[in-house]
Amino acid sequence: MMARRGGPALRALAALAPAVLLAQCAPAQAENVVKLPAALTDPAVPAKRATAVLAGGCFWGVEGVFSHVKGVISVESGYHGGSAATARYELTHDGTSGHAEAVRIVYDPTQVSYGTLLRILFSVVADPTLKDRQGPDVGSQYRAAIVPLDATQRQVATAYLAQIGRGGYFARPLVVPIERYKRFYPAEPTHQDFMRRNPRNPYIVRWDAPKLAALKRLFPDRLRATPAP
Known part of the structure; x- marks a missing residue:
């Protein structure tokens, strides 16, 4: 069920009274939450600004979570993996564009490390054992993925996946x-800061x-005391 996509399921839900609608969609425990360990390989970066690109399913929630992380300066929803011609929301639905819904995180490495961002991603945002899906959304556009921007990030990402894979924190293999x-490619303005603007x-x-x-x-x-923009 892809209830956020504006199809028949969402229209049917919208026809319900608000109280009933919210009751049917009441918050639940986040799926497969596990407090993973800190990254063992996570070298210090002598800079005040760095950028990370991560994918973890629907970018609304990925952006919403990371905007609350101390040391994060800004988070932007967008698309990664395909071409400029298909970097639009309405063209990502069939999973053939090559894009994943992703976020671009600008952060202060002296306050939050790249390894910590990965730890949070796989502890509370995305299930790393699911291939081409997260939550109710199915398709390669909803894949969880790490997109290193330099050799150090790639080193941390490779080591962390190996570390948590060996640790037995998940019942299935990591994919x-x-x-x-x-x-x-930044997403359309309506998708930016969506979680904060649309809490109901x-x-x-x-x-x-x-x-x-x-x-x-x-x-x-x-x-963070207040969410990052």
Whole structure:
């Protein structure tokens, strides 16, 4: 069921009274939440700004969670993996564009490391054992993926996947690809900061609010006082 896509399922839900709608989409525990260990390979980066590109399913929730992480300067939803011609929301639905819904995170490495971003991604945002899907959304556009922007990020990503794969934290094998960076295309304005602007949206209530709640519960020391833009 892809209830956020504006199809018959969403129209049927929209016809319900708001109280009934919210009751049917009440927050639940985020799927497969597990507090993973800190990255063992996570070298210090002597800079005040760095950029990460990550994918973890619907970009609404990925952006919403990382905007609350201390040390994150900004988060932008967008598309990565395909061409400029298909970097539009309406062209990602069939999963043939090559794009994943992704986020571009600008962060301060002196406050939050790249390894910590990966730890949060796989602890509360995305299930790394699911191939081409997350939550209710199915298709390669919803794949979880790591997109290193330099050799150090690739080293951290490779080591962390191996570390948590050996640790037995998941019942199934990890299937997260480490993808070569191509180009990040910002999503349309309506998708930016969607979770904060639409907290009562049924999809947000059911699928993304629990992820933010899990972040606050598992990593209280990592929370920003106010969300990043």
